[in-house]
Amino acid sequence: MEQRALLAFLISLAIVFGYQALFAPVPQQVDQGPTQPVAELERQRPAPPIAGSSVPPELAAAFAEPERLVPVETDLYEAVFTSFGGRIKHFRLKDYAAAAAADSERLDMVSSDSLLPLGAHWSRSDGQIANDNRVSYRVTADRSSVSGGGLATVTMVGDLPGGGQITKRLELVGDSYVLSVDLRVEGVDASAVGVGWARQIHEAGGRFAGTEGPATFIDGKLQNKSAASLDEPIVLDGTLSWGGYSDHYFLAAYLPAEPATYQFVAVSSGGVAEAQLWDADAGGRASYGLFVGPKSVQLLAFIGHDLDEAVDLGVFWFIARPMLEMLYFLYAFLGNYGWSIVVLTVGVRLAFYPINQRQAAAMKAMQRIQPELKKIQEKYKDDRERVSKEVMEVYRRHKVNPLSGCLPMVVQLPVFFGLYNALMQAIELRHAPFFGWMNDLSQPDRLGAFAIPFVDPPGFPVMTLLMGASMVLQQRMTPQTGDPTQQKMMMMMPVIFTVMFVNFPSGLVIYWFANNLMAIGQQYVTNRSKS
Secondary structure (H helix, E strand, C coil): CHHHHHHHHHHHHHHHHHHHHHCCCCCCCCCCCCCHHHHHHHHHCCCCCCCCCCCCHHHHHHCCCCCCEEEEECCCEEEEEECECCEEEEEEEEEEECCCCCCCCEEECCCCCCCCCCEEEEECCCCCEEECCCCEEEEEECCCECCCCCEEEEEEEEECCCCCEEEEEEEEECCCCEEEEEEEEECCCCCEEEEEEEEECCCCCCCCCCCCEEEEEECCEEEECCHHHCCCCEEEEEEEEEEEEECCCEEEEEECCCCEEEEEEEEEECCEEEEEEEECCCCCEEEEEEEEEECCHHHHHHHCCCHHHHCCCCCCHHHHHHHHHHHHHHHHHHCCHHHHHHHHHHHHHHHCHHHHHHHHHHHHHHHHCHHHHHHHHHHCCCCHHHHHHHHHHHHHHHCCCHHHHCHHHHHHHHHHHHHHHHHHHCHHHCCCCCCCCCCCCCCECCECCCCECCECCCCECHHHHHHHHHHHHHHHHCCCCCCHHHHHHHHHHHHHHHHHHCCCEHHHHHHHHHHHHHHHHHHHHHHHCCC
16 A cells, blocks of 8 residues: 555656646736726837847937946945936846856846847826837936945936926945835826836747746735736736746846835737836836846845745745755855755755655565465455454554654655755856766756757766666665556656656756765665564
8 A cells, every 4th residue: 555655656756747848837817907008008118129220220220329328336235327218238247147157148138139228218298108109319428437335326218209207216236135225207298107018029948948028916915927928908907016038047026115005017029028017107208226136035035025926936936945945054154055955854854754665665565564464355355344343353453544654754845845846046057066977066967969859959868877876776675565557657747757757857867866865875774673
């Protein structure tokens, strides 16, 4: 019976992992109901941008004067502001590279060939929507670099056709990913004011890339929408903590001074998606914080505004969060996230050692009584009721509980899934090396670059095959029942798991491999014991 429980457990894991490996994460569904202003905004949105251009072609043509760029550098990023539309043209994070290669450029939070972020929108009393896409700004900065707690101020002023003026004032702190944004629309009919973060829509970044698109934490719930499937505008009204644009590891989000009623709008057109935050009571002026940076749980929790909710740790978040904290703690001493995962796995395994030991002892006890159970089944094969009665008597006489083999696994499931989600979401594993060929724990384990069927990206999955071999060894050391059908099914599990893990992030493979090695050691001790 314990073998059936183990089989059910392993198959359940295969189903869960197989689903996540074969299907992209499904974003939360939100109510869709575009209002007339949003529909009008969609109608006024510019045509598709040309690859390699910083602004859509008709916008570039609308500006008679040359583009003026104003760079400002802090300890954490390099920001470049453009006079075309008063936008952020580049926002390069100093501590994060675009790729794992040593010569990779810094990660730019702005898609340079799309409609740029920091767009201003306002609604008139007649319900029409206007924006500053074609407004040329005068851009100035009081300093070109700032560090520590120092402050740099960027001011952008644009004159509207027919009168009126828009002013965008940003304050950049040297040691913070949070900017302050003050937007004023003056001299025109502007009741509600909105500010947006636009980004070019990218294709799905792989099975484990997460949802990329507009996201908000509103009415105590995380709402996100894949930009690639944003066919219709989305409008959400409620008490909003933040709203912006998110991908697996990074976030750009506007932060109200305190949670209040706002309107969050997500629209797309011409290969560009935009998240907008609207204040109906702005009266021509709106002020926000603006976070642009990594989705590090510790960092986001420190900033507040419920930003840490942007890191989706799943149902077992209350387990995943402490696991992440322990991972950070170990890294502070070891300086390597690969070894930190190994040590964390050892610690979790040791914590469950008594439970696992009882499980192993129960399986060994079940193995000892198998001959007696087989005789009962043969003797009373035509009387199922008598078989059940005699089997229960054998359990009682030998003090064997058939459920003791599966209950420990049920207890450990939440911990397993919590640790799984922690490793899946930890930005610290992005481009984090382990040793040798393993230079990015967020990517699949690969040595070389030659093509192998069903292996994507190409290369030889060395660690994954070692993990599969460890499962074979563990299985050979585990007591088996006399049922040949079950034994054959169990023999297939290492193959199933190896195929399933071949495209998993290597950090997860290291965890599972280390867990198997600990299980092998524990089984060895159990097999040598006299109990």
